[in-house]
Amino acid sequence: MSTLATAAAPADGNATPKKSKKKLIIIIAAVALALGAGGGWYFMNAKSHAKPADMSEEDDEDEDPAPAKAADSKAADSKAEASKPKSPKKGKKVLDYLVGDPLYTVNLADEENDRYLQMGLVFEITDLKVGDELKERMPSVRSSVLLLLSTKKVRELLSAEGKKVLSAEILELARGTLPSRERKEIKAVDFSTFVIQ
Numbered sequence: 001m002s003t004l005a006t007a008a009a010p011a012d013g014n015a016t017p018k019k020s021k022k023k024l025i026i027i028i029a030a031v032a033l034a035l036g037a038g039g040g041w042y043f044m045n046a047k048s049h050a051k052p053a054d055m056s057e058e059d060d061e062d063e064d065p066a067p068a069k070a071a072d073s074k075a076a077d078s079k080a081e082a083s084k085p086k087s088p089k090k091g092k093k094v095l096d097y098l099v100g101d102p103l104y105t106v107n108l109a110d111e112e113n114d115r116y117l118q119m120g121l122v123f124e125i126t127d128l129k130v131g132d133e134l135k136e137r138m139p140s141v142r143s144s145v146l147l148l149l150s151t152k153k154v155r156e157l158l159s160a161e162g163k164k165v166l167s168a169e170i171l172e173l174a175r176g177t178l179p180s181r182e183r184k185e186i187k188a189v190d191f192s193t194f195v196i197q
Contacts, residue, residue, distance in 0.1 A: 095124055095187065096126070096131060097123070098123040098125055098134060098135065099120075099121075100122065100138065100141070100142070100145075101138060103119065103120050103193060104119045104120070104121070104142070104145055104146060106149040108149070108153060108154055108196070109151055109153050110153050113154075115196060116196070117149055117194075117196050118194075118195045119193055119194050120193035121192065122189070122192050123186055123188075124190065125187065126187060129182075130186065134177070141174050141177055144176075144177075148169060148170065154196055158196070163191065167188070167189045167190070167191065168189075170189045171186065171188060174186055
């Protein structure tokens, strides 16, 4: 029995280092395989992510960029057209509208009855710079218009002719606040609201 045990012992001793060497080789091979797979995955993903930003001219030739370029140029053209101020045809001026102060409310000059007028104005202008100047002078225009309205009687304002006269008078008041060279740029005064009560 003791002979068998001693004979078996060296066999087990030799077997243990062989098994541990095999295990070590297998572990090293598995780690190398995992590193190789991970490195390959990294380079594939890094290349695909970097491709749009770092695309070379050869890559551009391989793909057909015509539809994408055509769509991009149409979008850029339409954006540029929308942002450009529309210029009038030669010899014509653009008509723009400038809304006056929200509402003018004033007592009319009728002595027998208390009547008042509520009115809104819109100025037709042909030069945007003049429109900006008129906006700056709007407090003065408003004061002049209120003073003018307070002199009017109901019978003067009920007819269409009376409203046209009032419109012309307000036009002259608004033009009078501007330098002489810019006065003709205000073409007309329109009523947006006109209520007498």
